[in-house]
Amino acid sequence: MLKLENVKKQYDGFELDCSLEVKEGCVTGLVGKNGAGKSTVFKAVLGLIQTDGGSLRVFGKSPGELDKKDKQRIGVVLADSGFSGYLTVKDLVPVLEQLYTGFRREEFLEKCKKFRLPQDKKIKEFSTGMKRKLQVLAAISHGAGLLLLDEPTAGLDVVARDDLLELLREYMETEGRSILISSHISSDLEGFCDDIYMIDDGKIILHEETDVLLSDYAVLKATDEQYHVLDKSYILRYKKEGFGYSCLTDQRQFYQENYPELVIERGNIDELIMMMIRGERK
């Protein structure tokens, strides 16, 4: 579906050098702190910026080669951009009808009603959450095969986030569809993605299947003495703490069996990000 190989983009004080793949039928997450390069990845994939090197293929084509039909197969939500605020939902319907042959008018309007999006109000008067909902609804309204969702849940409350993720789960029930989704709310991704890429300072620092991430990764809490005798073969990162050391491992079971006295916390994605970014390599 989507493949990036060493895609490079140079800005003042920032360089993107990214490789990732979104396979057919998979939901792939992209996590990282603000400014890590998530939006730059999305912009590169959508051909909104010119890349400085590497290979980028969407449906086997470079972004510049994508024609209208290819673009109709993509649904987009961008973190900092959307429909013109001077339009209303009612205005959007004929535009979307003209743009997408597969646009499902009734379903779109029904979902807008369900999410309480007023049809005659200008989009600029919508709350951030309402704007996000509208973008997601538009992205899934035309049977796209690939969704590119940059922070689709930003600005939403817990209930609205859950509703949107439910919509996306429904969307994934049709075979052959894929999603690349970024979010700074890791709990959204934990329960939704098949695999997760972690990006920091423009580079992918970790790629793992979500199940493996949640079952095999862990943070070990060791005192100074425990740390010095610890087998560090499977320690990915460590960080000096007041009590001793925090260590990130991808072999939780090994340490559980061999060091029963250690405090071992199952990794969640937030902790993983913290350790991967702030921790030191052994």
Added chain:
Amino acid sequence: MKALLIKDIHLLKSQKQFFGIVALMLVLFTVVQDNKSFAIIYVAMMFSILSMTTMGYDEYENGMCYLMTLPFSRKEYVQSKYVFGILSSFLGLTFSVIFAVAATVAKGGIYPWEELRDALLPCIMLITGTLSVSMPVQLKFGSEKSRVVFLSIYGIGFVAVYGVIQICRKADIRLSDMMSFVKDVLSTPWRLGLICVVVLIASYFLSVRIISRREF
């Protein structure tokens, strides 16, 4: 392109106040002041900037970034803006001419063809000039910065004209001869039409080049 034109028409619904003021000025200049030529030129000029207004709405809150992900090419976006600009300008022109003629007839007078022609020719030049200059400038610099660029262009234009006049005076070249030559060229409809088409096509290709290289 149809989708983009529909979008632009919907965007203009926010311009009720603008249309109200233009209509008021048209009535004022045509009926009260009896300055029909000025009214026609004014309305055509106002309608010619509508395309740029819609570009400003497209850019609102970084909207261009999202717009460019939708299923049309950047070239089509530029095409839609030129088509919209030309159509809206001629709609304004037609409306103002019909109104001016109707107002004259209602008063029991006749609107002479020569007077109408003298109003239409500068109108066509102004519409062409406005579209040809402002489209690439706005695509390159965006709505905010383009205002400064337009002011600079007008400033440079003013200095250039002043410079030419001074040079002509020093070189003892009669400006009136030059002006009458330009007037002769432009007062022939097919020549004027040809010049306008060439200028618009050149501007269109420049705009396509600008948007193709632009990053969002």
